[in-house]
Amino acid sequence: MDTLAASLLDGLLIGLLYGVAAMGLTLIFGVMDVINLAHGAIMALGMFGVYLLFSEMGMNPYVALIAVLILGLLFGVIMYFVAVDRVIDESPLASLLSTFSVNMIIIGIGTAIWTTSTYNVEYSLGTVETGPFTVTGARLMAAFLAVVITALLYLFLNKTRPGKYIRAVSDNRGAADLMGIPSHRILALAFGIGTAIAAVAGGMIATIFPITILGGSTYELKSFVIVVLGGLGNPLGALIGGLILGAIEGIVPVFMKTTWVPVIEFGLFVGILLFRPTGLMGTKK
Amino acid sequence: MRMRSVALAAALLMIMSVLAGCSSDDSGSSETTAAPTETTAASGGETKTITVGFTTSQTGKYNESSTRQVDGFTLWMDQVNAAGGIKLDDGTTYMIESKTYDDESSSDRVQELYTDLATKDNADFLISPYSSGLTAAAAVVSEQYGKVMITTGAASDATYQQGFTKVYQIYTPASRYLTSSIDLLASLDANAKKLAFVYENSKFSTGVVEAAKTYAEENGYDIVMFEGYDPETTDFNPFINKIEAASPDAVLGGGHFQDGSTLAKQLYEKNVPVKFISLLVAPPEPAFAELGDAAMEVAGPSQWEPLVQYTEDAANALGMDWFGTTGDEFTTTYTEAFGDAPSYHSAGGYAAGLVLQHAIESAQSIDPDAVATALDATNVVTFFGPLKFDTTAESHGLQVGHDMVVIQWQPGSDEPLAKQIVWPEAGQTAAPMYPRG
Numbered sequence: 001m002d003t004l005a006a007s008l009l010d011g012l013l014i015g016l017l018y019g020v021a022a023m024g025l026t027l028i029f030g031v032m033d034v035i036n037l038a039h040g041a042i043m044a045l046g047m048f049g050v051y052l053l054f055s056e057m058g059m060n061p062y063v064a065l066i067a068v069l070i071l072g073l074l075f076g077v078i079m080y081f082v083a084v085d086r087v088i089d090e091s092p093l094a095s096l097l098s099t100f101s102v103n104m105i106i107i108g109i110g111t112a113i114w115t116t117s118t119y120n121v122e123y124s125l126g127t128v129e130t131g132p133f134t135v136t137g138a139r140l141m142a143a144f145l146a147v148v149i150t151a152l153l154y155l156f157l158n159k160t161r162p163g164k165y166i167r168a169v170s171d172n173r174g175a176a177d178l179m180g181i182p183s184h185r186i187l188a189l190a191f192g193i194g195t196a197i198a199a200v201a202g203g204m205i206a207t208i209f210p211i212t213i214l215g216g217s218t219y220e221l222k223s224f225v226i227v228v229l230g231g232l233g234n235p236l237g238a239l240i241g242g243l244i245l246g247a248i249e250g251i252v253p254v255f256m257k258t259t260w261v262p263v264i265e266f267g268l269f270v271g272i273l274l275f276r277p278t279g280l281m282g283t284k285k
Numbered sequence: 286m287r288m289r290s291v292a293l294a295a296a297l298l299m300i301m302s303v304l305a306g307c308s309s310d311d312s313g314s315s316e317t318t319a320a321p322t323e324t325t326a327a328s329g330g331e332t333k334t335i336t337v338g339f340t341t342s343q344t345g346k347y348n349e350s351s352t353r354q355v356d357g358f359t360l361w362m363d364q365v366n367a368a369g370g371i372k373l374d375d376g377t378t379y380m381i382e383s384k385t386y387d388d389e390s391s392s393d394r395v396q397e398l399y400t401d402l403a404t405k406d407n408a409d410f411l412i413s414p415y416s417s418g419l420t421a422a423a424a425v426v427s428e429q430y431g432k433v434m435i436t437t438g439a440a441s442d443a444t445y446q447q448g449f450t451k452v453y454q455i456y457t458p459a460s461r462y463l464t465s466s467i468d469l470l471a472s473l474d475a476n477a478k479k480l481a482f483v484y485e486n487s488k489f490s491t492g493v494v495e496a497a498k499t500y501a502e503e504n505g506y507d508i509v510m511f512e513g514y515d516p517e518t519t520d521f522n523p524f525i526n527k528i529e530a531a532s533p534d535a536v537l538g539g540g541h542f543q544d545g546s547t548l549a550k551q552l553y554e555k556n557v558p559v560k561f562i563s564l565l566v567a568p569p570e571p572a573f574a575e576l577g578d579a580a581m582e583v584a585g586p587s588q589w590e591p592l593v594q595y596t597e598d599a600a601n602a603l604g605m606d607w608f609g610t611t612g613d614e615f616t617t618t619y620t621e622a623f624g625d626a627p628s629y630h631s632a633g634g635y636a637a638g639l640v641l642q643h644a645i646e647s648a649q650s651i652d653p654d655a656v657a658t659a660l661d662a663t664n665v666v667t668f669f670g671p672l673k674f675d676t677t678a679e680s681h682g683l684q685v686g687h688d689m690v691v692i693q694w695q696p697g698s699d700e701p702l703a704k705q706i707v708w709p710e711a712g713q714t715a716a717p718m719y720p721r722g
Binding site: 002003006010011014111115116117124127129134209210218249250254257258259261 | 344346348486513515526527529543555577
């Protein structure tokens with residue numbers, strides 16, 4: 001029983017991180033119907049951002065996350081105008097190919113610079129022990145930051161003017177244009193925020209696990225499962241989807257070989273697509 | 286429609302991630318280190334060039350160990366060339382040239398590149414890539430083209446049980462990797478009978494733990510956990526929670542450098558109360574010390590250590606031939622050349638060159654069949670230890686002369702951590718620290 005509790009807690013903590021990783025993907029899709037296939041590569045850039053700021057400039061990795069957030073936002077806005085804006089009204093395949101090209105460019109340049117070798121952010125926040133639970137400070141901090149990021153995104157989308165613009169453009173771009181909302185700039189902002197969240201999620205992963213330039217792909221795949229679980233375009237759903245995935249990763253290994261985890265995760269993915277295509281939390285119409 | 290797009294994108298991603306591991310892109314860098322190539326009449330004989338081909342994992346998860354292996358080989362090659370090459374009795378001198386490509390730690394790349402080495406580059410001899418998985422792929426190609434391949438960094442027994450006739454292993458085979466750790470544990474604590482095996486799902490690690498499990502069961506041990514993990518695993522917490530639930534006395538396993546280091550780190554972070562940890566490949570690497578406290582008291586089997594001294598006198602006392610440099614000379618020259626102390630992977634790379642040189646000198650020829658015959662007859666002691674190959678049809682080329690040691694990271698006098706040899710007892714540089722913590 002202790003093992004189940006400890007394993008479930010580990011799973012839920014990491015699930016919150018998965019949720020943030022998926023949040024950027026679902027936000028971009030919800031607002032502009034673009035599936036960003038550079039999502040994993042952007043997470044990898046976030047990982048290396050934190051790694052470089054920490055190891056080359058001696059910056060605290062959690063302070064580095066703020067720098068990564070800002071750089072991620074800038075990168076996202078630029079990427080939007082370069083690769084997404086001109087294909088946004090074309091068929092979904094055009095934006096899939098366009099963002100996939102960005103993915104290949106990032107992975108190619110990243111491999112040339114850092115190779116595909118593993119790097120570690122050697123920074124410890126110690127370990128917390130209570131009863132059957134032994135959790136590293138880094139995991140607790142990542143889970144806490146995941147909740148903070150979700151709350152901030154929720155407040156931004158619902159309480160600020162740019163956030164309301166994003167929702168308006170998301171609901172009906174044509175009507176938003178007629179109301180004088182500069183929809184292309186708002187789309188760029190939304191894409192930038194989605195990218196920034198992905199980069200920060202990558203940065204948080206770097207504080208816990210070893211990283212490689214290809215490391216984002218694992219989390220990108222998980223993000224797709226989460227996005228489908230939580231409902232497309234629903235940031236809060238992403239967090240809940242992340243928690244469900246984390247719970248599966250916590251519970252399954254207690255009862256069977258850990259190698260079954262991805263089988264169950266992707267089985268769930270296919271099951272949701274077949275039987276509840278709007279996701280557990282519903283989706284934007 | 287939207288869901289269909291997501292499903293399409295996810296399927297595309299999965300296909301890409303599979304393809305990423307088997308990219309057929311041919312842009313991998315290749316390097317040729319040229320020996321003096323002019324054919325000249327010198328001291329009555331010709332000077333010719335031998336091309337030795339191999340791949341290096343310049344990228345990917347085997348990068349750390351592979352780089353060291355190739356550094357070791359390069360040191361041997363540079364020393365041979367600096368000394369005027371390999372000289373035969375008929376006056377012919379052979380200078381060594383190497384040809385290498387980046388295999389990206391991928392077995393698909395290895396098959397393609399070893400075919401290139403054997404055909405386009407006309408390599409006279411081949412050295413294996415690093416790791417059992419990649420070597421298994423390379424050995425098929427090597428055998429197909431009738432090349433002699435010296436394998437190093439490749440311990441899996443299975444490769445040598447396929448009926449190959451010109452593949453020769455430098456390392457002690459995988460089946461004997463962890464048995465010495467079990468012997469060590471038995472000598473330390475007769476009551477420590479519960480073992481947990483957590484290992485990488487790879488050819489090498491699976492071979493090691495299956496042999497170790499059989500050995501442990503024969504010796505009365507209780508295997509409370511036996512589970513493999515995916516080679517790309519970075520989160521070991523699900524395994525560690527299960528280890529804690531099984532409450533073993535010792536954890537054995539691991540796989541290669543990256544996963545083994547991460548496993549050791551996370552075992553430490555989770556304060557897992559086991560008395561003894563012995564992991565494959567990672568602990569003997571000097572870079573393992575970068576884990577700091579997480580490396581302390583972690584043990585692991587090693588093919589060779591600078592502190593292990595095989596000498597010419599000892600070889601002669603056993604009635605065996607001695608060949609090549611001494612351990613101290615190797616350690617000094619390697620450290621001068623690469624700025625870092627050698628690991629057993631470095632020593633394996635050097636020893637591969639040394640064995641090839643010994644065989645060419647014994648055969649007085651570079652003909653593959655003659656060299657293979659000389660390798661079959663090899664029974665020699667080097668700085669790396671005794672080397673002798675199985676010549677039976679069942680496991681031709683398997684290493685039968687070499688033995689391993691067990692190292693453990695302990696508090697050092699000058700540095701926070703020092704690597705000590707704790708097994709076999711006769712070769713101990715320090716008493717084992719037991720139990721952990």
